[in-house]
């Protein structure tokens with residue numbers, strides 16, 4: 001069963017509650033080996049399995065994985081079809097194992113427009129694992145943060161138009177409550193592999209105060225050690241949230 005490691009060193013800092021990963025570099029991993037891009041995606045699924053297991057063992061509560069963006073539809077049809085098939089295979093092969101390991105799966109992104117069989121599979125994963133109490137695995141699939149925020153704005157505007165919501169009631173909390181992630185805490189740490197340093201339309205709202213760690217490894221090479229390295233970097237950061245932070249000298253009242 002995936003779970004927090006038995007030997008728990010009390011001196012080790014608590015892991016971030018929510019780690020989100022932009023799994024990038026599958027195509028380059030394959031190209032470097034003169035292989036077709038799909039081979040990189042296939043190997044990327046193995047890295048994903050390792051990462052889910054490692055995250056659970058390290059005591060991370062929420063792991064979000066960016067697996068297909070709203071913009072990834074612009075890739076060649078053959079690659080998109082391969083990726084869709086890979087998701088179906090992953091669900092069929094891994095669902096029982098995830099469930100047995102108490103993993104709760106949530107899928108964020110636009111469900112409309114997906115092929116019916118795939119949409120059905122995604123609902124099945126969520127329903128089967130809904131009551132699990134271990135790691136929450138959030139899969140961002142057909143996900144785009146701008147689209148998510150636009151949809152939230154539209155829902156709020158609709159309520160205002162109907163007279164059930166006042167404009168002054170549109171608060172940050174109200175927006176957050178209308179995002180796909182309404183029941184998921186904001187990510188503490190966002191990791192991107194492959195050396196690219198951009199968000200590519202991922203969790204734009206939710207990552208407002210996340211720490212970012214960019215890793216040169218290509219996604220199929222990602223493993224527990226790489227995750228631990230990212231966590232160590234996270235722990236060395238000083239999260240300030242606009243305040244003065246832990247490493248600042250304490251403020252004295254009326255000191256001038």
Ligand code: IPE
Nearest residue numbers: 023024025026027028029067
């Ligand atoms: C990430 O790898 C997987 C998806 C976006 C689906 P890429 O396919 O983006 O690989 P690169 O960035 O081309 O190497």
Ligand code: IPE
Nearest residue numbers: 022023024066067068069200
């Ligand atoms: C972001 O990677 C999307 C996923 C990892 C699923 P991309 O490879 O699509 O991002 P860009 O195009 O390099 O910004």
Ligand code: MG
Nearest residue numbers: 024025026027
């Ligand atoms: Mg990429």
